[in-house]
Amino acid sequence: MTIRRLLIANRxxxxxxIIRAAQELGIHTIQVFSDADANSLAVKLADEAVNIxxxxxxxxxxxxxxxxxxxxxxKADAVHPGYGFFSENADFADAVVAAGxxxxxxxxxxxxxxxxxVSARQVAxxxxxxxVPGSDGRIENIEEARAVADKTGFPVxxxxxxxxxxxxxxxxxxxxxxxxxxxxxxxEAEAAFGDGGLYIxxxxxxxxxxxxxxxxxxxxxxxxxxxxxxxxxxxxxxWEEAPAAxxxxxxxxxxxxxxxxxxxxxxxxxxxxxxxxxxxxxxxxHFIEMNTRIQVEHPVSELICGIDLxxxxxxxxxxxxxxxxxxxIVPRGHAIEVRINAEDPAKDFxxxxxxxxxxxxxxxxxVRFDTMLYAGYAIPPFYDSLxxxxxxxxxxxxxAIIRLQRALNELKTEGVKTTKxxxxxxxxxxxxxxxxxxxxxxxxxLEKNKAKLGE
Amino acid sequence: MANxxxxxxxxxxxxxxxxxxxxxxxxEGDSVAVGDVIGLVEVMKSFHEVxxxxxxxxxxxxxxNEDAVMAGQPIVELSD
Numbered sequence: 429m430t431i432r433r434l435l436i437a438n439r440x441x442x443x444x445x446i447i448r449a450a451q452e453l454g455i456h457t458i459q460v461f462s463d464a465d466a467n468s469l470a471v472k473l474a475d476e477a478v479n480i481x482x483x484x485x486x487x488x489x490x491x492x493x494x495x496x497x498x499x500x501x502x503k504a505d506a507v508h509p510g511y512g513f514f515s516e517n518a519d520f521a522d523a524v525v526a527a528g529x530x531x532x533x534x535x536x537x538x539x540x541x542x543x544x545x546v547s548a549r550q551v552a553x554x555x556x557x558x559x560v561p562g563s564d565g566r567i568e569n570i571e572e573a574r575a576v577a578d579k580t581g582f583p584v585x586x587x588x589x590x591x592x593x594x595x596x597x598x599x600x601x602x603x604x605x606x607x608x609x610x611x612x613x614x615x616e617a618e619a620a621f622g623d624g625g626l627y628i629x630x631x632x633x634x635x636x637x638x639x640x641x642x643x644x645x646x647x648x649x650x651x652x653x654x655x656x657x658x659x660x661x662x663x664x665x666x667w668e669e670a671p672a673a674x675x676x677x678x679x680x681x682x683x684x685x686x687x688x689x690x691x692x693x694x695x696x697x698x699x700x701x702x703x704x705x706x707x708x709x710x711x712x713x714h715f716i717e718m719n720t721r722i723q724v725e726h727p728v729s730e731l732i733c734g735i736d737l738x739x740x741x742x743x744x745x746x747x748x749x750x751x752x753x754x755x756x757i758v759p760r761g762h763a764i765e766v767r768i769n770a771e772d773p774a775k776d777f778x779x780x781x782x783x784x785x786x787x788x789x790x791x792x793x794x795v796r797f798d799t800m801l802y803a804g805y806a807i808p809p810f811y812d813s814l815x816x817x818x819x820x821x822x823x824x825x826x827x828a829i830i831r832l833q834r835a836l837n838e839l840k841t842e843g844v845k846t847t848k849x850x851x852x853x854x855x856x857x858x859x860x861x862x863x864x865x866x867x868x869x870x871x872x873x874l875e876k877n878k879a880k881l882g883e
Numbered sequence: 884m885a886n887x888x889x890x891x892x893x894x895x896x897x898x899x900x901x902x903x904x905x906x907x908x909x910x911e912g913d914s915v916a917v918g919d920v921i922g923l924v925e926v927m928k929s930f931h932e933v934x935x936x937x938x939x940x941x942x943x944x945x946x947x948n949e950d951a952v953m954a955g956q957p958i959v960e961l962s963d
Contacts, residue, residue: 464951482951483951484896484949484951771927778929779893779926779928779929781894781926809893809927810896810927811927812927812928813928
């Protein structure tokens with residue numbers, strides 16, 4: 429079945445991105461919107477738009493029945509969830525299918541399987557993909573947890589099996605601390621998630637975050653190489669690039685093969701990302717999780733591979749087989765994405781909603797700006813702070829950084845503070861220029877360089 | 884004496900409690916000192932305390948828990 433009418437169950441820049449891909453495929457686009465988003469760029473660009481409720485996400489973008497009702501009333505035949513909101517919600521995927529429509533993404537069962545940390549880890553191990561040393565499955569009691577921690581060595585992370593998004597995690601340095609923290613972790617997991625199941629993972633002290641983009645049609649899976657997203661603040665990625673500068677060719681091959689093996693083992697359908705921690709001293713990589721959706725940073729892979737991932741995931745959802753074999757994906761050059769957020773870097777990244785009185789969008793060779801902004805747009809305070817993604821491509825990493833600096837200097841968003849000044853400082857930093865960082869580097873750098881971030 | 888109002892410093896969603904399971908920061912009839920927290924405003928997924936810049940007794944809340952608020956919107960009315 430080919431998709432003819434696609435409902436976009438999301439907002440912001442990703443809604444705009446999906447509308448563009450769908451319109452190029454000749455698909456009629458239907459944008460849902462909350463009371464706060466009536467004037468959004470996505471609403472202006474879509475062929476049709478439907479109000480689904482109040483400003484707060486819980487009343488609109490996280491209201492299953494309102495979205496399904498909107499899809500039915502507009503005769504949509506498919507729903508694209510974007511990222512965030514319902515993109516990794518198995519029950520939502522099932523509800524879309526139960527209402528007789530296509531969910532653009534993997535099945536509810538695949539989302540469920542990969543969304544549970546313990547079952548995802550088991551899938552990885554079964555597929556021969558290295559995981560972070562730790563417990564084999566969920567652990568119900570403290571004695572078992574102690575035995576695992578003793579075996580993997582410290583420091584270890586105690587995680588709630590039902591947790592997620594950085595919640596329910598404790599890091600302990602030695603056995604004495606472990607004895608103190610483990611019972612608390614269990615009690616807290618029971619209280620917060622109604623599930624006292626824990627699992628234990630060794631902490632990799634200096635790790636880089638490297639992830640592999642995969643694309644599957646339910647039978648075949650290809651990869652679109654890797655992205656490095658080590659520059660993070662409070663576990664949120666701020667700067668992503670492809671390829672990963674430090675990866676030796678033989679390790680890159682192994683890493684990408686591991687991601688494909690994992691996706692093949694679950695008959696993966698759609699676009700997905702397999703995330704790893706990489707230790708560049710030992711060249712070991714460890715599976716951490718799989719995201720069963722399109723990701724914010726997908727454009728860097730698109731730019732080096734020359735393929736439109738959002739368009740492909742819509743084609744696959746519509747029933748087409750993969751249009752590419754692995755050898756068709758030939759990476760070229762280097763791409764970098766930075767997240768332009770409505771935050772004031774000079775004031776500890778305080779959110780800065782407001783009206784963009786004037787906008788100059790960067791452009792020119794090798795520059796792409798995926799954004800929800802337009803001049804006069806009032807940024808609502810109810811959602812996350814991402815305004816757009818500035819993505820650059822050039823023949824090599826050094827060239828890409830120079831191009832990034834040029835593009836950042838072009839960007840003007842009068843009336844609101846953004847993270848632009850952070851990226852101007854980072855692009856000039858020696859460690860960044862030499863790709864010398866791990867997932868903790870940026871937090872330390874911010875402590876030392878706060879003064880550089882005033883605009 | 885004239886009534887005083889505490890204004891929301893930010894646009895977003897107003898909460899009267901620190902978490903859904905906790906009691907409200909302040910209720911009608913409670914006395915408020917300068918600097919007391921009277922609620923939270925969630926803006927772009929981060930939470931900010933609303934502190935009173937006046938002292939008095941809460942005569943009424945002008946917005947409900949979880950209401951959308953604008954920057955500068957009166958949240959609570961205090962009487963002497």
